[in-house]
């Protein structure tokens with residue numbers, strides 16, 4: 603295929619129903635970012651990190667404290683699969699792709715219809731970074747470098 607890079611489309615997700623499956627290290631990192639952009643975040647997971655618990659108490663997210671079930675997808679506009687059960691992530695990814703629900707699968711880049719980017723947010727500036735799924739550490743280190751220098755560049 604000639605073009606297979608993902609386009610950085612900046613999208614209004616403020617009213618989108620976002621379903622995050624899993625509430626561990628990766629899901630928590632992403633949910634904390636998403637709360638700056640989205641108002642309708644639901645997390646489904648039997649175990650919840652302390653940080654997720656805090657966000658729930660602040661009213662920033664809804665939590666279904668149980669295992670994922672297929673019907674969770676019925677009221678989801680966007681899905682992030684981030685459990686430590688790779689088979690489940692895969693099942694979710696395939697189901698979303700089949701049903702046209704935008705999905706990012708933390709364990710299977712080939713099942714993503716979008717990638718979760720590295721994000722820097724400063725006032726009205728929003729910067730998203732991807733290494734096209736090819737080098738996650740590079741995406742992280744470039745995000746850190748931009749972060750370190752941004753204030754200086756703005757001045």
Ligand SMILES: C[C@@]1(CC(=O)O)C2=NC(=C\c3[nH]c(c(CCC(=O)O)c3CC(=O)O)Cc3[nH]c(c(CC(=O)O)c3CCC(=O)O)/C=C3\N/C(=C\2)[C@@H](CCC(=O)O)[C@]3(C)CC(=O)O)/[C@H]1CCC(=O)O
Pocket residue numbers: 628631632706707708709710711712714716717718719720721731732733734735736737738739741742743745
């Ligand atoms: C950008 C960032 C956002 C975030 O996660 O917040 C992000 N990954 C980050 C870091 C990171 N990821 C991984 C490590 C461990 C070291 C390593 O393996 O290299 C580290 C480093 C670390 O965490 O220090 C492991 C990993 N990641 C994926 C797989 C599965 C696969 O490749 O198939 C596996 C193997 C899992 C396993 O085998 O178990 C997949 C995806 N990770 C993505 C995003 C999507 C597009 C990536 C891109 O654009 O390149 C994509 C494709 C899908 C998605 O998840 O949407 C964030 C850095 C930004 C920041 O720090 O700000």
Ligand SMILES: NC(=O)c1ccc[n+]([C@@H]2O[C@H](COP(=O)([O-])OP(=O)(O)OC[C@H]3O[C@@H](n4cnc5c(N)ncnc54)[C@H](O)[C@@H]3O)[C@@H](O)[C@H]2O)c1
Pocket residue numbers: 623624625626627628629646647648649650651668669670684685686687688690691708709738
């Ligand atoms: N994309 C990335 O940046 C990146 C980086 C490292 C790892 N990973 C991948 O991300 C995934 C999650 O890693 P982690 O470190 O956050 O794991 P973790 O062990 O910290 O958390 C896993 C979470 O999944 C939940 N879970 C397990 N079974 C579930 C089910 N049936 N229904 C709902 N929730 C369920 C657990 O309750 C827990 O909250 C792994 O598949 C790993 O391979 C991705």
